[in-house]
Amino acid sequence: MDRSSPENLILVNREPNGVAIVTINRPDSLNSLTKAMIVDLAHAFKTLDRDESVRVIILTGSGRSFCSGVDLTAAEDVFKGDVKDAETDTVVQMERCRKPIIGAIRGFAVTAGFEIALACDILVAAKGARFLDTHTRFGIFPSWGLSQKLSRIIGVNKAREVSLTATPLTAEVAERLGFVNHVVEDGELLKKSREIADAIVKNNQDMVLRYKSVINDGIKLDLGHALSLEKERGHDYYSGMTKEQFRKMQEFIAGRSSKKQSKL
Structure with a gap:
């Protein structure tokens, strides 16, 4: 069963093997996010979390970029909105999602896109992918966790460099630092992500959910x-x-x- 947002900017495809693929589908704008897309993405994760037929979620972007962040033409609408509204907050819903989330990253994951990648449980990146934090460049205050999560994964000094200089963290360096799990050829991105998903699906579903929960709760x-x-x-x-x-x-x-x- 497929579900998508009315504008087809967030696509949800449930595959028969228990894997759901969520695609940010605004390739002409490098998958930059409008307020409506953020709400739809939050709704997608909330819905998939409740769907017992779904065991693993793969999140990716269409075209040549994962997500280039918030569409700055809609910045005021996004940033002056109710940032405390958990029901429409993409990252909150990803963090609440009991199912493992695999991020399949190609091209750029910029600022909000970087934060969405940080909310995934496992990351597979195509060669040449870049993670870029532009909060300091554009005067945007982080509110989806980048200022706190990144340093806990790659180390405080490297995280300071990435965020304070607004220079890209390459997929290859991210893998070396333990942020990215696998770096693959672009054409192998979804294949590798599906292989990981299939390995998870084969295991005891109740224990997968419990194990993800105790890891994610414990690291706090x-x-x-x-x-x-x-x-x-x-x-x-x-x-x-x-x-x-x-x-x-x-x-x-x-x-x-x-x-x-x-x-x-």
Whole structure:
């Protein structure tokens, strides 16, 4: 089933294998975002999160750019709007989304586009892709997390350089710093993203959701509290399991082990 915004600027395609592909579809403007697109993108993630047939989401852009940021001709409409309205906030809805989000990045991810990339769980970038923070260049205050998230991923000094100089972070350097998971040829971008999605789909869906949640919630805490969070959620999980569920788990593990041995 396909769903798109009325202007077809945000496309949603649900594939039969449990993967949904969300495409920012304004290629003539390098996928720059209007207020309506931001609202539609937030709605797409909120809807896909509730759709139990969807297990993984791939987010990409059409044409030669992922997202060139907010359309500055609509800047006042976007920035003076209610930035605290979580229901229409793309990044908030991405962060609330229980399903893993894979960002497939080609060309430029600029400012708001950079922040949307930061809200993904896994990033695949085409060779030549660039991440650019232009907040300081245009006098825009960050409100989607770039000032806080980037330093926690690539280190404070490198993040300062990227943001204060407004110079691009290349996909290759981003991969070396642990921000991008894979750099591939442009023609392999969606193929690689789908391979990762398929690997996730094959796993226990309940545990995928729980594992994403404990990682993403834990990184907001210091290590001691994060370890306590893991312990607490692990205790709750196992306390809620029945003897039948433990038996099925044991049978599954035993079956996997016997298959491996038969291949030796």
